[in-house]
Amino acid sequence: MTHRSVHLPVAAQPSLDALVELGVRTEELGFERAWLPETWGRDAVTTLSLIAERTSEVGIGTSILNTYSRSPALVGQTAATLQEASNGRFRLGLGPSGPAVIENWHGVDFERPLRRTREYVDIVRNVVSGDPVNYDGDVFDLRGFRLRCDPPETPPPIDVTGMGPKAVELAGRFANGWHGLMLTQDGLEERLGDLERGADLGDRDVSDVQVSLLLTCCALEDGEEARRLATQHVGFYIGGMGTFYRDALVRQGYEDVANEVHDAWNDDDREHALSLVREELLDDLVCAGTPDEVAEKLAEWEAIDGLNEIDVGLPRSADRDQIDETLAAVAPENR
Template identity: 60%
Template sequence: MSASREVFLPVAAQPSVEALVDTARTAEDLGYCRAWLPETWGRDAVTVLASIAHATDEIGIGTSIMPVYSRSPALIGQTAATLQEVSDGRFRLGLGPSGPVVVENWHGVDYGNPLKRTRETVDIVKQVLSGEEVTYDGDYFDLSGFRLRCDPPEPAPPVDTAGMGPKAVELSGRFADGWHGLMLIREGLRDRQADLERGADLANADPASRRTTMSLTCAALDDRERARDITRQHLAFYVGGMGTFYRDALARQGYESTAETIYEAWQAGERDQAVAAIDDSLLDELAIAGTPAEARERLRAWEQVDAVDAVAVSFPREATLAEIEQTTHALAP
């Protein structure tokens, strides 16, 4: 059975909350199963998703990814319960630790042990969503006496985590309901799927109960070279400019030399050289970029991968609103 087709709302290109709502409405009309919203340094995900929930009827909504350092676990649990209520049960919570560049420089919080903090956050959020009184004694959080004042959501929204390394993905399988993957080639996805299954085994859970959502950067444009150029630039930005995790993920999959070349060139301000280091073969391994016909074929191939439950169409950071609209329509289910 092929994976469901979902969409990441393009926060970089949207001029307003209403524009994001309109994009979600369009995705619903086109048959996408879920609209995910990241939370970075623009509009907060909660306000936007609440607006989308009120403006749509069927499409699922979710955070991908809400950082675990910028809110307390109890507040995240309250937020998940509220978004599940206002969306009539269409919400899915995606959590992740982000990286030290974001957490320490932007939020002023010590990054510490991201895996431990993510695990404790998931534990507490699930306790909050159960409606029971929360008692928790962890390395990061010590809680007692907290309970939702409103009725707990029924059903409770699933809780996913993002992870790029083996231990982070194992954590998803052991403590969460699903895993969000990105910056992966097919062989790398298989390796991480083994980590997810190992985590589920440690939890005495059926690995099939852990949902895998694969995020793919997509540009499906009549101008093929433009599609490939902006996608290549997007990948270079993340490997070269967004901390170590993306670089490590690429290196782990057999591209250590390429990852180092991209990183060193980007850090030296030689952006063109960093972008050029991503050759056509690697571009096509990591992303979907080309004409609408090419892109549809490559996306269908990803949807047939056994390990993938959902494929999420995301967009290059340099894509214009018109290019996002063309890609959204071209890759509609």
């Protein structure tokens, strides 16, 4: 059975306590895990520490910590600490993010993203093992680091987030899991082929690599409002987040519309950009509408062979009532 988890929103939360309470709510509703990306909102480490303290069963995880703003040794310490704080419920998601985030927000050159991510996986595993870290890589050269505390009894799994063929191949070859996002069903099937190729290169069984998909959902009795919120969300990510998501859609056969949305958004014609996110594109990327419509669409995704977990994402402009309505509608007990 495909698990259902929640990808906690980074926007539209009035306080840290409100965001943490959403994490608590995921446990109450029976979701597998509460994932939090670290982008431009509250930092993932503080937030997940509080969720771990206020829950007892739900897993917690970073859907992405980028591999530029923290050193790999620090990420290893963080993973060990969150695994201790959650009594073994933590899962680490890593990824390079994209140049718009890394260069513009963090002031770091976006160089060798795949090799850098590969070395992060190696170093973090070394750190959480408790052994001395002596690493001679192409990007990192480390000597003499070692945890000054007991290492986790069970090392946290390490997932890689990626959208391109080589990034997904890397996950299949070296990571415990892969996080996909902004994918159509056909696009997911194609990336699963990349994952299997990577597993073969690593002499691994692809079934040992957990596949998690971030799938934006909005299930409201007012189905038209749900679709409006989802359209705004998709338009923002295509147009407002550099070229990362645009390029992912180009790879999946949406070259014309992806470029048109991106260009209109960056020309400050947001209304026109959103008008270009037509029904076909919206239905290929998200589950939005009435609860019954969303349930039917989710069932289609969950039937895809090789998909282990759907991470329910929420439109960036959804308010707390709309978030609560959606989470209740798609809770595991309601499938």
